[in-house]
Amino acid sequence: MADILYTHSPEETEKIGEDLAKSLKKGDFVALYGDLGVGKTAFVRGMARVLAPHAAVTSPSYSLCNTYRGNIMFYHFDLYRLSSEDDLESIGYYDLIENGITAAEWCENIPTSIPEHALRVTISRVSGRDDDRKIEMK
Ligand SMILES: Nc1ncnc2c1ncn2[C@@H]1O[C@H](COP(=O)(O)OP(=O)(O)OP(=O)(O)O)[C@@H](O)[C@H]1O
Ligand SMILES: [Mg+2]
Structure with missing residues (x-):
């Protein structure tokens, strides 16, 4: 079963990431899908507000992985x-x-290397509305 939510601003997308993060534990894996610039990093920024409140979330494009230190390590x-x-x-x-x-x-890019228990989050644009996004979680 999938949950489908709609957001209308980056802040709303962050909030969904924040709410999700509250229920996560060590070993959990959130797999993000979606086009360039759709809002994946915004979602992760919201997660970090819960998991590593003092971390500055930046895109790890060149390093491939950023580590944020919280009570539990948070890997981006x-x-x-x-x-x-x-x-x-x-x-x-x-x-x-x-x-x-x-x-x-x-x-x-890693279709065969995602843990079976991963939560899959797909973000997509909603046609005709610049700041609207559809977020599907399953
Ligand atoms: N509802 C929304 N949710 C998230 N971002 C939004 C929304 N509406 C507009 N935006 C804008 O979309 C952009 C999302 O950027 P972000 O870096 O989070 O995307 P990304 O999916 O991580 O991109 P990349 O594929 O390059 O890593 C920002 O400029 C943000 O302001
Ligand atoms: Mg990004």
């Missing part, structure tokens, strides 16, 4: 530039995701 991947799923091992992906809570942007 952006896999846009990952060239092959085989490279996940060398960036420590498998060890990290067991050790904390993970949010990963561009999971389109």
Whole structure:
């Protein structure tokens, strides 16, 4: 079953990430899907408000992973530039995701490496409305 929500601003998208984060525990994995600039990082920024309140969330595009320190470690991947799923091992992906809570942007690029228990969050634009987004969670 999927939950479908609509937001009308970046702040509303952050709030959904924030609400979700309240129920997460070590080992949980949030797989984010959606086009360039759709709002994935905004969603993660909301999650960080709960998981690592003092962290400044920036896009880890070049580093592939940012680590934010909270009560539980919070790992923020952006896999846009990952060239092959085989490279996940060398960036420590498998060890990290067991050790904390993970949010990963561009999971389109790692179709066979997402944990089975992952929560899949797909963000998409709503035609004709600049600031509207559809957020599907399953
Ligand atoms: N309802 C909304 N939810 C989220 N972002 C919105 C919304 N409406 C407008 N925006 C704008 O969309 C952009 C989302 O940027 P963000 O960096 O979060 O996207 P992204 O999906 O992480 O992009 P990338 O694929 O480059 O990592 C911001 O400029 C934000 O202001
Ligand atoms: Mg992003």
